[in-house]
Amino acid sequence: MEETNERPPVFKTWNGWYIMVITVLVAQIILFIYFTKYFS
C-alpha cells in the first residue's frame, strides 16, 4: 500500500503543483484574451 504523504516530484509539497496548475490556467486565459484582441 502506498504512502499517502509521499513527496511529489519537483515541488516540496503538492500545494506547489496545485498553484502551478492554477497559474498556468490564469496565464492561458490572459494569453487567450490578448490573442482574441489582437486578431479581432
Next chain:
Amino acid sequence: MSYPDWIVLILTLAAIIIYGVFKSRTTKNLDGYFLSNREMPWYVVLFSIMGTQASAITFLSAPGQAYTDGMRFVQYYFGLPLAMIVLCITFVPIFHKYRLYTAYEFLERRFDVKTRTLTSFLFLLQRGLSTGISIYAPAIILSSLLGWNIYWTNIFMGGLLIIYTVAGGARAVAYTQQLQLIIIFTSMFLAGYLVVKYLPEDIGFFDALKVGGAMGKINVITTGVGENGFDWRDRYNLWSGIIGGFFLALSYFGTDQSQVGRYLTARSIKESRLGLLMNGLVKVPMQFLILLLGILVFAFYQFHDAPLFFNQTQVNKVSQTTYANTLKNIQEHYNEADSRKKEIVRIFSAGGDADFSDEHKMELIYINNQRDSLRAEFKKLVEKPDIKGDANDTNYIFLRFVLDYLPKGLIGLLIAVIFISSWGSIAAALNSLASSTIVDIHKQFVNKKMSAEEDFKMSRWYTLLWGIFCIIVAQFAYNIGNSLIEAVNILGSLFYGVILGVFLLAFYCKPVKGNAVFWAAVLGEISVISLFVLNENKTINLSFLWLNAIGALLVVLLGFLLQFFTFRNRKFS
C-alpha cells in the same frame, strides 16, 4: 477511398488490435482485469485519461465547431484544471485508501447499499446509452461521406475493440490508448501542416489567423454578457466554462467509473495525482490546437471553393425533392458570393495588410454573412417535414476537407484516427461498465461468493455483453434525431450533477447520512429532469451545461434539509 487509403486504414487498425492483445497478459482476478494490478506509471494514466475523454467526435467536431462558431468552445475546458486539483486533494486519496474497484463502493462505506446501488445504476444507464450513441455518431459521418453501410460501420466502430478489451481488460485499454493518442496527434499535426501548405503561396500561418480573426472566428474569450445582461443560454463563455465546466469535469472525472477506473490503475496516489494534474496542464492547450486547426481550415476555404453544405448526402437528398429548384437558386447565389469572397481575399493574398483596407474587410464580413444566410436557408429545406434530414454539418467540415484535399494514404490514416479515437473511449467505457456491473451489482445481489477465477471469467462476459448492448443501442440511435453529440452531452448533464452531489455529501458533509442522501438524490434527479423538460418547452432559458452545477448543489442542499428536518431523530444505517 483509394487502395493506399484502405491499406493504411486496415494496417493501422490491425496494429492497434494486435498491440492490445499483445498487452493483454494480466493476472486472472478483478485487480488484474479492472485495475492492471494497480501498477501503472503516471504517464500511462495520463494517456489513458486523455484517451478516454477524447472520442472521435473530439477530433471531428472541434475543428468544425471552430469553423462555424469560432474558438470560444475552448472555454468549456477552463474548469477542468481546477477540478483536477479538487480530485487530487479529496477523491484520489480516499479511493486509494480503501483500495476500491469502483467509485460507488465508497458510497456503501460512507452511506448504505441503496445509495451505492442508485448511483451505480444511474452511471450504468447513462454510460451504456451514451456509449451506444458514441459508436453511432462517428459511424453515421463515415457512412454518409464514404457511402458505407451504417449497420456494418457501427459493428466495426464498436465491435473490433471488444477483442482486446475482453482479452486484456484495463491493461490492454491503457496501453492501446497510449499508442492511439500518438497516432492521433501525429495525424492531426500532419493535417494542420498540409492545410497551411495548401494556402496560396503568399499566405502563411499568421496570415491565415488574420483572415480567421477578421471574420470573428478567433473569439477565444467571450464573457456571455450582452445588451440584456448575462445570457444563461449562451453555452460557451468564460463563466460557464469555469463554473459549469468545473462541475462537469468534477462529476466526470470524480464519479464516472470510466475515468475513475483509469486513475485507480496507478501504482500509487502520487502517480494518480501526477496523471490528473498533467491532464489539467495539457487539456486546454490541446483543445486550443484542435480548434486552431478548424480556423486554418476556415482560412483555407476563404481561398478555395467552399461547399454550400458539407454533408453532400443531404444536398443530394434535397435535390431529389420538389425543393430542387429552390436549392438550385440558393446554390447559384452561394456560388456568386463565394467567387466574390475569393476575389477579395486574393487582394489580401497579393498585397498583405497594406492593400487590404477596412472596406475590403467589411465587404468580406458582409459576404460571409450572406453565405451564412444562404446556408441557413438550405438548412431550413433539410429540416422540412417531408425531408427530415440532418441540418447540422459541423462534424462533416474537417472530414470533407480531408477527403477532398489531402493526399492518398493520409486520408486512410485520418479515417483510422476516427476509428481509434472512438475505440479509446469506448474500450474504457466497456471496461468500466463491466467493473461496475460485477462489483456493484453482481457481487452484491447475484453471487457474493465467487472465486478470483470466476470473477475474472464473469468480468470478461460482462465486457462482451456491454459491448453487444452498446452496438445494439448504436443500431437504433438514428431514432434519437440529428443532434447526437448534443444528446450525449445532455444525457451526461442529466445524471452527472446528481451523482456528484452524492459524492460531495460523502466527502464534505459528515452529518448527512444514508437515507437523507438517497432521497436527496431521487428528488434532485426528478428536479434536474423537470428543469430539462421546462427548458425544452421554452418555459425557462437554461443551457444544459448548468444542469450539472444545479444538480450537484440541489442534492447537497436537499441532503442537508432532509437530514436536519426529516431524518434527524431516526436511526440511520
